[in-house]
Amino acid sequence: MGGFLARHPETGRALALLKARALTSGFANDTYNSLDSLIFVNAEGTATAVRWAMVPEEAARPPEGPGVGRDYLFHDLIGALARGPLRWHLVVTVAGPGDPTGDATVPWPAGRRQVDAGTLTLVxxxxxxxxxxxxxxxxxxxxxxxMGPSDDPIPAARSAVYARSFTLRSGEAVTASAVTGTAIRSGGQ
Ligand code: HEM
Incomplete structure (x- = not known):
């Protein structure tokens, strides 16, 4: 890993950013950032580079101590959904001139235009x-x-890897799910 980081200083910088990010108490109150850039094209054919984030309506809370059991994050989410729907806003950030679209390790400057483009409701x-x-x-x-790809090379690499993975796992015997239908029906207990 040391050798890889020496050859790829951008990875070290990205890992430092990840480490500095505040953790939340669970899936329901976390923000999910795309990191990768996409190109949105409107009805007139104008292309705009964007990144997106799913921003929760639930206020972020810090972790409340170690959770119980291996799958507690899943069970907490199932429990929250048993109490009511959860919503995230699709917040699209528009690239400014010169913002890098081809390098997901580099954050764009703060203050870029943001558009609340829709709501995801999990029921x-x-x-x-x-x-x-x-x-x-x-x-x-x-x-x-x-929506189309930008010059970011990661989604193209993922596309090829996911196709291979899908083919391989399609030929495997299906193992039991860690989060069962029974757990979901009982509200995550
Ligand atoms: C922005 C970065 C990435 C995101 C948001 C992401 C997200 C995801 C998600 C949501 C899944 C499905 C998980 C599930 O089945 O529960 C997945 C699967 C997977 N990811 Fe990633 N991933 C990222 C980067 C990568 C990279 C860089 C690689 C390796 C080159 C990779 C390899 C895989 C593989 C092999 C699977 C399983 C695919 C399948 O069998 O269908 N991912 N990823």
Missing amino acids: RAESEEGGPCTGITYDPLILPEG
Whole structure:
């Protein structure tokens, strides 16, 4: 790892940023940042480089001590959903002139224009057991119309790796899910 970091100082800088980021108490009150840039194209064909974040409506709270059990983050989330829906806002940050789109390790300056582009509402959790997620490929380049890749090389690399992984795991026996349908039906207990 030391050798890799010496050859890739940008990775060391990105790891320092990750380490400085405040942790929250769980999945429900955390912000999820895309890091990678995308190009949004409007109806007139104008292209705009953006990064996005899913920002929770729940206020961020620091961790409340070590959780109980290996899967406590999942069980906490299931418990929160049993009490009511959870919402995140899709906040799109628009690149300023010269902001790097091809290097996900470099943050853009603060104060860039941001647009609240929509709301994600989670109303229930679903277990892998009988759920559709095993049949999904999480290829980050399968994008809706109006969104396309930037010159960021990471999504293209991920696309190839995810296709290979999907092919390999499709041929494997399915193992039991860590978070069962029973746990979900009982509200994360
Ligand atoms: C922005 C950075 C990344 C994000 C947000 C991300 C996110 C994800 C997500 C959400 C999944 C699906 C997880 C699940 O099944 O529960 C996944 C799977 C996976 N990721 Fe990443 N990932 C990132 C970077 C990478 C990189 C750089 C690699 C390796 C080159 C990688 C390799 C994989 C593989 C092999 C899978 C399993 C794919 C499958 O079998 O369908 N990821 N990732």
